Amino acid sequence: xxDDGPGALSFDTDRAERTLREQAAGRNLLALLTxxxxxxxxxxxxxxxxxxxxxxxxxxTRGAATTTRTNVVSDELVVSEVERxxxxxxxxxxxxxxFDGWEDSPRGTVVYVESLADLREDTDRATVEALLDRFSQRxxxxxxxxxxxxxDCSARDTVAFADTFAETVGEPAxxxxxxxxxxxxxTADPTTFGYFRRYWRDAIEVLDRVDRSYVQAGQLxxxxxxxxxxxxxxAFAQLDALAVRADTNGPNRYDCRRYDPERAAExxxxxxxxxx
Numbered sequence: 001x002x003d004d005g006p007g008a009l010s011f012d013t014d015r016a017e018r019t020l021r022e023q024a025a026g027r028n029l030l031a032l033l034t035x036x037x038x039x040x041x042x043x044x045x046x047x048x049x050x051x052x053x054x055x056x057x058x059x060x061t062r063g064a065a066t067t068t069r070t071n072v073v074s075d076e077l078v079v080s081e082v083e084r085x086x087x088x089x090x091x092x093x094x095x096x097x098x099f100d101g102w103e104d105s106p107r108g109t110v111v112y113v114e115s116l117a118d119l120r121e122d123t124d125r126a127t128v129e130a131l132l133d134r135f136s137q138r139x140x141x142x143x144x145x146x147x148x149x150x151x152d153c154s155a156r157d158t159v160a161f162a163d164t165f166a167e168t169v170g171e172p173a174x175x176x177x178x179x180x181x182x183x184x185x186x187t188a189d190p191t192t193f194g195y196f197r198r199y200w201r202d203a204i205e206v207l208d209r210v211d212r213s214y215v216q217a218g219q220l221x222x223x224x225x226x227x228x229x230x231x232x233x234x235a236f237a238q239l240d241a242l243a244v245r246a247d248t249n250g251p252n253r254y255d256c257r258r259y260d261p262e263r264a265a266e267x268x269x270x271x272x273x274x275x276x
Contacts (some may be wrong), residue, residue: 006023006024006027006108006110006143006144006145006146006147007023007110007139007145007146007147007165007166007167008023008147008148008165008167008168008169009148009150009161009162009164009165009167009168009169010147010148010149010150010168010169010170011149011150011168011169011170011171011172011173012149012150012170013035013114013115013149013151015149015169015170016112016114016147016148016149016169017149019147019169020047020110020112020147021045021046021047021048023110023145023147024047024048024049024110024112024147025047025048025049026048026049026050026107027049027050027107027108027109027110027143027144028049028050028051028052028053028098028102028105028107028108028109028110029047029049029050029051029052029053029109029110029112030052030053030054030055030095030098030099030109030110030111030112031052031053031054031055031111031112031114032055032057032091032095032111032112032113032114033054033055033056033057033114034057034084034086034114034115034118034119034122035114035115035118035151036114037056037058038054038056038079038081041054041114042054042077049110050076050105050107051075051076051077051102051105051107052076052077052078053077053078053079053080053098054077054078054079054080055080055082055091055094055095055098056079056080056081056082057082057083057084057086057091057118058081058082058083058084059084068080068081068082068083068090068094069081070097078098080094080097082094084122085121085122085123086119086122086123087122087123087127088123088127088128088130088131091119091131092131092134095111095134095135095138096138099138107143108139108141108142108143108144108145109138109139109141109144110139110144110145110146110147111135111138111139111145111146111147112146112147112148113132113135113146113147113148113149114149114151115149115150115151115152116128116148116149116150116151116153116157116161117150117151117152117153117157118151119131120153120157125156125157125160128157128161129160129161129163129164132146132148132161132164133164136164146164146165148161148165154262154265155172155262155265155266155268155269156261156262156264156265158172158265158269159201159204159265159268159269171273172269172273174266174269174270176263176266178263178266178267178269178270179270179273181239181240181267181270182196182239182267182270182271182274183274185235185238185239186274189235189238191231192231192234192235192238193235195228195231195232195234195235196232196235196236196239196267196271197271197274199224199228199229199231199232200232200235200236200264200267200268200271201268202224202229202232203224203229203232203233203236203264204261204264204265204268206224206229207242207256207259207261207264208261210256210259212256230253233254236254236259236264236267237254239263239267240260240263241259241260241263241264241267242254242255242256242258242259242260242264243255243258243259245258
């Protein structure tokens, strides 16, 4: 997926489909559906794609066929059906057939994922990340990219999946005090807030790798010093995402066994909505 080509992560399906209609015009379109059926989605599709492939991931019902099926509807439309729960390798293999078939096409290819939350429900975060990476690699040519809707993803999943995309459209909805909490921190402790705003993603990645009650030196990134991490973790502690275990300075004062990754991700998403 090129930085200047099609591609966006949307917080809601309607916005994702509007973005898709704008970006898929004149291009090959591969739609990965987990909520709508192929018929439902195709009926409401009002775009102008050159050729369309639909991967319809359906819920198995008693008596239905359980194998993957492909139906060539026309020269411009091919539908493949895959039974849920899906696997990453299964979806990757089905989608690769479309990519391979369009490899010589002069037009770019746009992949549409109807709900990352549904894929996460069937698999796990790492599998969805691997699928997005796979789609990005297959859409590296000019005029190609990936458009996806998050669906009902957790905040932590949202942060992880967003790393694949150069653009995010829409805004997350919060049912916690995260937006209020980060604004309060900005007023009460501007210095710590500044560290949090700049380094919260790096800190989350470090905390995800921690397997003890404290951060070890080898788990720090080259660009994230112990001092910087300590200041960022201080923000997490003040914002109730991390517990303090010792009255000392630096990252070791925080109890990583009492870290709330969902709260930390919500706070990070909230701080990105604040104006500079």
